[in-house]
Amino acid sequence: MKKEMKRPSFNGDGYWLNETWTEEQADDGCPVLIYFWSVSCSHCDKAVPALIRRLSRHRSDLHVISVHMPRSAKDKNTEKVKSKASSLNITHPLLVDQDHLVSDACQNDYVPSYYLFHPDKTLFHMQSGDSGMTLLTKKIDRLLQNL
Template identity: 45%
Template sequence: MKLREPMPELNGAVEWLNGQVTREGLVGTKPTLIHFWSISCHLCKKAMPQINQFLDDYRDRLNVIAVHMPRSENDQNIEEIKHDASFHGINHPIIVDSNMTITNAFDNKYVPAYYIFDKDGQLRHFQAGGSGKTMLEKRVIRLLDETEKTK
């Protein structure tokens, strides 16, 4: 995806965990962070405690959605995904994207990967990799501040 492109539809999930949302339900409310992860991704698991804390700090001002992107056939075990999500404290909605429908709509190739959309659903920041939490947080805070000023 390129900056300022609209958020893709969130259709095609094999299963939803922790609730279900739609693009229409997100756009127009508040900024949205969509993060891609996988149960076979060591960097995802290592970053999850910091990401969860960061997300908890901004939950009232930011929509947060996770997309589980399989990297192998072993990553498609729903019970294992549920176990890892629970173990790592992921309590926001999770799209189980075993058919890669949403992953392909985002043209995403990485885990972890983070997409930040403004409240109008336009992509404002993309970041991939296990490091860079500081940059991610700065971008989210900047967008949240912009959103507050336009109210």
């Protein structure tokens, strides 16, 4: 995804766990973090809980959307996704992106990946991989301080 690209739309379509995300939720001036993961990603087993721990202090000033991006046909088992999401303690909106609609809109091919969007929907920061949580946290803090 290029810096000039906008945050993908979430119109409520698709299979959501925990709660459905709507565009109206983003009208409150808070940035949005979208992160991609998969049940078959061993790196995600460590990265997602670490992310959730770091984000706990931003519950009121940052929207977080989890996107499950299946990497194989086996990853499309929604019961497996539900179980893994529960074990990872994912409680925010979680889109099960079976057809890669959001993944393709972000031109995302990797898990875990993180996309941080400014409230005006422009991309502020993107990174992939299981390391670099400190960098992501710094980017979130910087964006929130400059709003």
